[in-house]
Amino acid sequence: MTVFETAVRSEDAADLSTQHDALEDADLFSIAKRNSGNDEEESDEVEKKRQKPNDKGGTFTLKDVISLIEKRSLYRRVTKETGDVIFQQFKNRLLRHINLSLPASEISIYPYLRNTKAEISRMLKQSIVQKESHSAIIIGPRNSYKTFLIEHELELLNQEYSNQFIVIRLNGFIHSESSAIKGIATQLEEQLQKLHGVHHSFPKKEEEIPSEDGENEISKGSLTDVFERILRLLDSASQRSSGDANEKDKGITKITVVFVFDEIDTFAGPIRQTLLYNLFDMVEHARVPVCIFGNTTKINMLDYLEKRVKSRFSQRMIYMPNFSGLDDFKANVVSQMVPSGDDPITTAWLHMVEAQTRDENSSFFQELKRNYETVQSLPEWSNAVLPILSFATDLDDMRDKLGSANFTRQWRLNQLELGLTSRIQSLSELELAILIGSARVALKSKDHVINFNLVYVEYKELMKSLNSRIPTASALHPTKMFENALKIWSKRDVKNVWETLEELNLITEKSAVGLRDSAAAVFFASNYTFQGTNMPFDLRAYHSQVTLAELRRVIPKTSIYQPWTQL
Missing domain, CATH: 3.40.50.300 (P-loop containing nucleotide triphosphate hydrolases)
Structure with missing residues (x-):
């Protein structure tokens, strides 16, 4: 039980013991408020209430009732504010614990x-x-x-x-x-x-000579x-x-x-x-x-x-170690989500998290299990639960959000939008056509190397082949219908599309590869990097990061470019 829950329950117990008195006080206050302008002719009901004995043996006056109500209202407000302050302090410490930003x-x-x-x-x-x-x-x-x-x-x-x-x-x-x-x-x-x-x-040796600017760097x-x-x-x-x-x-x-x-x-x-x-x-x-x-x-x-x-x-x-099993992963998740401490609110939060990890039917457990079966990443899990903790207003709200795991699920779905499939689906028709041309050229070449010239030639041939199948207006006038023909963009316009695909990491320059497989590959890559700046843009070597088979799975069958995904 949290600190402010204890205080609220204590207040509820006091209210239950004096429920009748509280109701009578409220009635007296409302009646007195109605008759506040006629002090000389108070009703019998007010007079009867005023004659009620108090704890000190006397009778309640109108001022006593108003003072009592104000004190109770102040107590409730102070209790709520104290609980809010305690919860905010706990939430800030919890967020710092998850982000590993504590001392x-x-x-x-x-x-x-x-x-x-x-x-x-x-x-x-x-x-x-x-x-x-x-x-x-x-x-x-x-x-x-x-x-x-x-x-x-x-x-x-x-x-x-x-x-x-x-x-x-x-x-x-x-x-x-x-x-x-x-x-x-x-x-x-x-x-x-x-x-x-x-x-x-x-320190300098005797034979060392300072540099031209007077400093020996x-x-x-x-x-x-x-x-x-x-x-x-x-x-x-x-x-x-x-x-x-x-x-x-x-x-x-x-x-x-x-x-x-x-x-x-x-x-x-x-x-x-x-x-x-x-x-x-x-x-x-x-x-x-x-x-x-x-x-x-x-x-x-x-x-x-x-x-x-x-x-x-x-x-x-x-x-770096791996998790030995699902139970080990759950234990580390609990350690990640619960800061150290034995205060009541931390203990209550610990019981909530442990209960969610034990309940295999809860949405929280299903998201946790999905993380374990896919990436087994505690940093990714911390990013997924941060929205739950950041938007919670009190401990009960945090418990409800934790059990539903809606924020965690939404975060995971948003991460999928950053994947390769979503990037391909967001391309324009011209960008998609150039990407398919890149994958076709890479599949045809021996070492899967492409350049802008080869891809543009492939794109131009594909567009001509597609336009040739567009029906003409009539047999007597073999002119294609203007609104049905697809425009073949110039090489200058397609260059901008090529740069866009490079920014999206759908194609990468050949030298932009990390560790080499052999000393020969190291030598070739080093020389290519040295000469790459002097090489014309059209002839720079690239690699396509998407294969033609992968594009065939992503591009819908209703697209006019679907037939291009197979040679």
Whole structure:
């Protein structure tokens, strides 16, 4: 029972015990209000009511009745406002719990992630506290909390060891090899300046010559030189930290560098994996402790590393766990939807969620089971239940919305509108014709490569064939009826359609592919990317993301383009 439910029930009990008195008070108030203008000639009914004895042995007056009614009205209003405030506080905390935006010390890790969390925590503590060097690659699908677990542990360690480590974050979708070096240099200088409150200049060798602008930047030169400067900078910063430390911190002489590398597989594509080699080489030979976490979705990530990179890597792989069954998934859903706490409203919400997960006939359970049987994604489930919690006005409303699961079902249906089928169904007739032409050309070609010229020729032939079957007005006048003929658009107009299909990811340029299958594919893709900007628009190589058989299933049979979906 919630706090405000307890208060309301207590009030109801008091009303039941004095129901007769309350009714009489209301009657007295209404009668007195009617006769408020004639005080000298009050009715016998009012006089009789006024003579009723009160708790103190006297009689109720008109002022007593009005005061009593005002107090009860004020009590009901205060009770309702107090309940609303308590519920709003609970709802805000619940939303922050689901979004994982609470302070690090208040976040409860989901049960199926706790073993992985313990392993990551152990590695970080060995690097930060014991000053050891480690490296690991974390493998798991997207939205599987890889980066979250690392950041959560770093926040916890920052509360106790804030001046003993710095964090450098890189992302393979954002940084290339050259921009990654600049990113490391920028973050390193900012972190050291924040750590010690002073600007750290890069130590120079005697033979080093400053650049033309008078500065010796860390990112100048080859990768080997850059990483050598980084190591000397960290070593000098550690010595300064040791010299300026207090008595209790004099034993700390090294600053740990933690690299969090998202999408690390994107740097395994180039033939010379210089960045990865130097990063892993730092772990083996650096004088300062280095800890590297590489996050990827590629299960066979090690197969794409060069031998020299493999020899530097510690071969430690951390795989993100899966759910052992439906019961395990339900337990994690309950942990996701119920924040920690033993207050009455949190306990009531816990009982509601557990009751819904046990009831196999409820709409809530059916949506939960559908998630488990399809994607098994807690982030997707949190997005599905957020509308239920956001629009609820009180705990009863939240319980009703949770049981019906209408918002969850509507959210799932809206997500389906973002799929490939919905995008194809939203195309105009010209866009659909060009897409079918692309799929036909891809099926005819040997390596499934298409370009704009080939697709336009295919589109033009299909349109001519279609117009040839349109009946003429008469045999004597072999002129096609104007309103029945289909217009063949010019090449210039179709270019805009081609760009629209590219924006919708229905066709993609050949170089826009992630990890390569072989070194030859890497070499070809790298050279194509280099020459792609100089290649004419009409001749750029593309891949169709939809096959002709898939289009045949999506395009309705009533469409005039349905016959085009088979060769």
